Amino acid sequence: MNIVEVEARLTELWERPKTLRGWFATVDHKELGIRYLVTAFTFLLIGGVEALLLRIQLAHPNNAFLSPEVYDEIFSMHGITMIFWYAAPILSGFAVYLVPLMIGARDMAFPRLNAFTYWAYLISGIFLYIGPFMGQAPHAGWFSYMPYTNSTYSPSLGMDFYALALILLTISTTGGAINFIVTILRLRAPGMSISRMPLFLYSTLTVSFVTLFSLPALTTACVFMELDRRWGTHFFQISGGGDPVLWQQLFWFFGHPWVYIIFLPATGMISLIVPVFSRRPIVGYPYVAIATILTGLVGFSVWLHHMFTVGLSDMAMSFFSAGSMTISIFTIVQVFAWVATVWKGRPVATASMHYALGAIAMLVIGGLSGVFTGIIPVDWQAHNTYYVVAHIHYVLIGANLFPVFAAFYYWLPKITGRMLNEELGKWSFWVMFIGFNVGFFPMHILGLLGMPRRIYTYEAGLGLQPLNLLLTIGAFTLGVGILLSIINLLMSIKVGEIAGRNPWNSDGLEWETTSPPKAYATVHLPTVATRHPLWDDYAEESDPDGDRILDRGRLTLTTSWLDAEPRAIATIQKDTLAPLVLSLVMFVFFAAFIFHWMWVGLAAFVVSFAVGFYWMWTRPGQAGI
Amino acid sequence: MSSVPQTARPGASIRDLPLDELRGIYAMWCVIATEGSLFVCLFCAYFYLGNGKQRWADNNPPGMTYPWIMLAVMLFSAFILRWGEGQVKRQRYAAGRVALLFTILFGLGFIALQYFSYRSQLQTLAPDSNSYGSIFYAISGLHVAHVVVGIFLLAYALVLPRYAPARESPFRPYQTVALYWYFVNFLWIGVFIVMYAIPNLIVHG
Numbered sequence: 001m002n003i004v005e006v007e008a009r010l011t012e013l014w015e016r017p018k019t020l021r022g023w024f025a026t027v028d029h030k031e032l033g034i035r036y037l038v039t040a041f042t043f044l045l046i047g048g049v050e051a052l053l054l055r056i057q058l059a060h061p062n063n064a065f066l067s068p069e070v071y072d073e074i075f076s077m078h079g080i081t082m083i084f085w086y087a088a089p090i091l092s093g094f095a096v097y098l099v100p101l102m103i104g105a106r107d108m109a110f111p112r113l114n115a116f117t118y119w120a121y122l123i124s125g126i127f128l129y130i131g132p133f134m135g136q137a138p139h140a141g142w143f144s145y146m147p148y149t150n151s152t153y154s155p156s157l158g159m160d161f162y163a164l165a166l167i168l169l170t171i172s173t174t175g176g177a178i179n180f181i182v183t184i185l186r187l188r189a190p191g192m193s194i195s196r197m198p199l200f201l202y203s204t205l206t207v208s209f210v211t212l213f214s215l216p217a218l219t220t221a222c223v224f225m226e227l228d229r230r231w232g233t234h235f236f237q238i239s240g241g242g243d244p245v246l247w248q249q250l251f252w253f254f255g256h257p258w259v260y261i262i263f264l265p266a267t268g269m270i271s272l273i274v275p276v277f278s279r280r281p282i283v284g285y286p287y288v289a290i291a292t293i294l295t296g297l298v299g300f301s302v303w304l305h306h307m308f309t310v311g312l313s314d315m316a317m318s319f320f321s322a323g324s325m326t327i328s329i330f331t332i333v334q335v336f337a338w339v340a341t342v343w344k345g346r347p348v349a350t351a352s353m354h355y356a357l358g359a360i361a362m363l364v365i366g367g368l369s370g371v372f373t374g375i376i377p378v379d380w381q382a383h384n385t386y387y388v389v390a391h392i393h394y395v396l397i398g399a400n401l402f403p404v405f406a407a408f409y410y411w412l413p414k415i416t417g418r419m420l421n422e423e424l425g426k427w428s429f430w431v432m433f434i435g436f437n438v439g440f441f442p443m444h445i446l447g448l449l450g451m452p453r454r455i456y457t458y459e460a461g462l463g464l465q466p467l468n469l470l471l472t473i474g475a476f477t478l479g480v481g482i483l484l485s486i487i488n489l490l491m492s493i494k495v496g497e498i499a500g501r502n503p504w505n506s507d508g509l510e511w512e513t514t515s516p517p518k519a520y521a522t523v524h525l526p527t528v529a530t531r532h533p534l535w536d537d538y539a540e541e542s543d544p545d546g547d548r549i550l551d552r553g554r555l556t557l558t559t560s561w562l563d564a565e566p567r568a569i570a571t572i573q574k575d576t577l578a579p580l581v582l583s584l585v586m587f588v589f590f591a592a593f594i595f596h597w598m599w600v601g602l603a604a605f606v607v608s609f610a611v612g613f614y615w616m617w618t619r620p621g622q623a624g625i
Numbered sequence: 626m627s628s629v630p631q632t633a634r635p636g637a638s639i640r641d642l643p644l645d646e647l648r649g650i651y652a653m654w655c656v657i658a659t660e661g662s663l664f665v666c667l668f669c670a671y672f673y674l675g676n677g678k679q680r681w682a683d684n685n686p687p688g689m690t691y692p693w694i695m696l697a698v699m700l701f702s703a704f705i706l707r708w709g710e711g712q713v714k715r716q717r718y719a720a721g722r723v724a725l726l727f728t729i730l731f732g733l734g735f736i737a738l739q740y741f742s743y744r745s746q747l748q749t750l751a752p753d754s755n756s757y758g759s760i761f762y763a764i765s766g767l768h769v770a771h772v773v774v775g776i777f778l779l780a781y782a783l784v785l786p787r788y789a790p791a792r793e794s795p796f797r798p799y800q801t802v803a804l805y806w807y808f809v810n811f812l813w814i815g816v817f818i819v820m821y822a823i824p825n826l827i828v829h830g
Contacts, residue, residue, distance in 0.1 A: 110648070110652065181655055186648060213662045215662075219663060224759075227763065233753055233763070234756040240756050242674065557642075567645070571644065613781055
């Protein structure tokens, strides 16, 4: 067995051609993961600029920087962009890049589906932003309550772009969830039984199941909205026996589980990062794993706490209030596990660890204000005030943005092959941390003082001015902090130290590959004997006979889902343009819907199946070895 | 951390493992889970909108003639497909293809029946007449959309040339699309019970 020949053969099998067609046709999870990360980060920057515009407007009372209508559109686009097109996709990006490496597979279970979900995600984002460029933006916040969004009160195309872009995004997200479920259940390395999975896999698996069961509610709501707006149906119109509260029920049945979808994978990343920089295994692994699953499960019984002021029955509200309290227990299990890990370990203060610990601190604040808003009378007081704005930002920035930055500082050396500057990273952290807390903590007070959310200005002399100015300063500081990290990244790509295989001395399989990983990951598919394969050394991990090279085709191993015993050899499909073409056809389909081109829409529907046939076609000799 | 490492079953070397055929079925079950949730949401909306209303299904329930025939067509198509599945499993591909063809024809028949059913229904109830009409046509219309998708999937299995050459894989794409078709059948049973049988039982029964 000549190692050079084997490597050359594997490279030939797995590496895409360096052509334009190769770029568009690739199904390599590593490339797609990077594209996911770049796209989602771009949406973060767009949403961030929108936030800064809002803060400029609110810096002074009676400010006329933005007109009320434009203010509405910008805060809507800010929320929609951040929650749908940044927060979940960035986690998908990490998962797409890391999950196959973490489980020792050479790609996802459905690589073409993986490419499709990326392209559909990108195209749905472009679709959403067509509206604002036509001067017809959504203007009703990210949850778009009826009847304000029906065709009477919202005659422009803005809400149509919102609803259809979201339907396209749900198709992409659902496809991604299916891919993660099958990948994690079937493609794990031999020996990586369910009790040895990295915790990030638990959270990704959990949110994938949550996605399957919760996203259809959003689809239903958006379909109903479009039917009401386009064909005069009466789902949400009181006049024909409809009910606007139905929108809220459907939206929040999706919406609250979605909060966990953009939160749990981030906690999963913290559960990997904190132990590595505490130099010990995580405390209470099974409890953290179970807490993750239970959070996803109980996340389905809390949605009514968004609707305590609607006028529901006491019984229903009490039940959902109790559900909201219960879920905090599972979060606290995770927080205590992290704190105990740091406590029992020998912590190393890297930039990544700074972000992870900062995230824990802010998650606790956001979690506590969440418990308050779960208490019915407090919620009646705080509802629709800046208190809620403070809460959501502490949860989303504390439990999504900061973990994402921790993950960037932790995994970017693997992705780019070069280290980031630790000093600049810590500077960036402190600027972000201070900026965030200055920019958002006073919102709690403003909310209790009675400042309503989504208001475009306020009168002087209400006592709201000094704190609002402080918020604006804090928001810009946060922006500067993020900018420092971007500079850090750009510099590291040019002049960063070479990272090497495992710069942090981590335990996960993804660190066994070179940095950046080869297209085929590792020559020998790994096996796992313990929960921390790179910290422990076992004889099973070596492969003297080359059984696990699998260079007869694009192959990877499948194993049983519980014990990870080898079961079969999976063929991995080749590169193709079909996923890109399919998402473009879907773009045409939805555009046809917006502009009433019925025949174009019908044609796109039929063509999409033709592309699907091409995609799935089994060519002679392809499936065989 | 030093538990006994697990290995493959004795004798099973990685070289001798068969080709994986189960990913498609797993994915189809996921599709069914999420599509099933979609219909759960729709049925919830149906009951939510009907809750406490004066005029709701009860006074003027939709007729049962067409739904009964459509139910029979659906179930019959499923039995044919199930038979075809067995044939393909025993490598009788021609019989399997004939079964697929008949299933597709029954599916098209179902769509035609739904068209005629709509035509008579529309004389008394339109999607824009009230919220009942809206949800009624939304649910049955989305079901028809699923039938259309099912027919496309069956057509894919129908034209797929001799499937894959290696070992025993030809059976799997057939089985996967058949699973979707059974699901569409199952959905119609749900629609039948919720939107047709229950209102009629309340009024006439």
